[in-house]
Amino acid sequence: MKKTVLITGASSGFGKATxxxxxxxxxxxIATMRTPQDLPSAFVTRLDVQKPETxxxxxxxxxxxxxRIDAVVNNAGYGLFGVFELTxxxxxxxxxxxNVFGVMNVVREVLPHFRxxxxxCIVNVSSGAGVFGLPMISLYNASKFALEGFSESLSYELGALGIRVKIVEPGGVTSTGFGERSAKEAAALSSKVRDYDAFISESSQLFASMRASRGADTSATAERVAEVIFEATNDESDRLRYVATNDILPLVKARRQTSENEYMALMRANFGARRSG
Structure with a gap:
């Protein structure tokens, strides 16, 4: 019997590739999206993670x-770019x-069937931003950190019921469409408070550099992320986290394999803006 997967946010990007x-x-x-559009080889239906009835x-x-449904891939999400105070x-x-309550809504609705x-199997698509913090995406970071904590705790609750939980971590800000929106969003927000201008300019240059370096990483594609999601879904072991692209490996290793002091020194050296005023 063929297995069945439900995927949220399947209209584009990771979701469509998956x-x-x-x-x-x-x-x-079962390819779900807020505005259904044709997707060959899939059963398409409307789903908005903010609307439990859908x-x-x-x-x-x-x-x-x-x-029956054998797996759910919680892919739907988006990211804010800008300093916190101005959001x-x-x-x-x-x-x-x-990014958080929407995932919880989907999980809550599918659990009776899984029980x-x-x-x-529940696969939650996180991000490198769920592992390490970066400037200008504090809110996206916060949502993905929350998703990681929720997923880990949930894995303990559901393991005894035969239900697996997996976290897939693709390349962070460089693979979620932030780059195309960052300049416009940051400019709109900073128009109210000029104190952040230098920081926003420096951070925007940083992300431009990250996007440029990502171009050489052949693993940083939607298709590669889809492969890792497929791997995680079919992995019946207790493994929880799967890093999906090589571009974030250095920072993931720094966060998880070095001391707090070493990690923070590295991050401040690379991402800490010069003090102004």
Whole structure:
């Protein structure tokens, strides 16, 4: 019997690449998105992670179509770019509504089915920004740190029920579309408070450099991330985290394999802005 996966945020990027890969590997694919569009080899249905009723409807439609769901890939998300002080409260809340509470909404709705079958795999797409902090993305960092903590704790709760939880960590800010929006967003925010101008300019140059260096990394593609998501989904071991791209490996290793003092010294040397005023 073919296995079935439900993927959120499948209209583009990691989600679309993952849907196409699972379908090519013989899985039934429930490709969900806020605005449904044609996706060959997949059953497409609407799902907005901020609207639980659409999650319930999508899961019910998938079960009616295929009879069961074996895995859920929580890919839907987005990132804010800019200094914290200048970010409106509604945008702060939206960051968490999508990246954290949206994942929780999907997990809550699929768990009754997984408990009934005493099986299932939940793959939460995090980021390098869920491992280490970077300037200008404090809110995105906060949401992904929260996602990692939630996922780890959840893995303990669900392990005894035969339900696996996995975290996939792709390249951080350089692979989530921040670069295309950063200049516009930062300029709009900084127009109110000029004190951050030098910091924003320096940070924007930093991210431009990161994007340029990422171009040489052949692992930093949506297709590669999809491969790692597929690997994690099919891995029946207790392994929790999977780093998906090589571009973040140095910082991941620094965070997880060195002392706090060594790690912070490295980060401040690379990402700490010069003090002004």
């Amino acid at each position: 849907a196409e890969l699972f379908a090519a590997r013989g899985w039934n694919v 999650i319930r409807t999508a899961i019910a439609a998938g079960l009616a179509k295929f009879g 409106p409260d509604e945008k702060v809340r939206e960051q968490f509504e999508v 009934e079958t005493r099986a299932g």
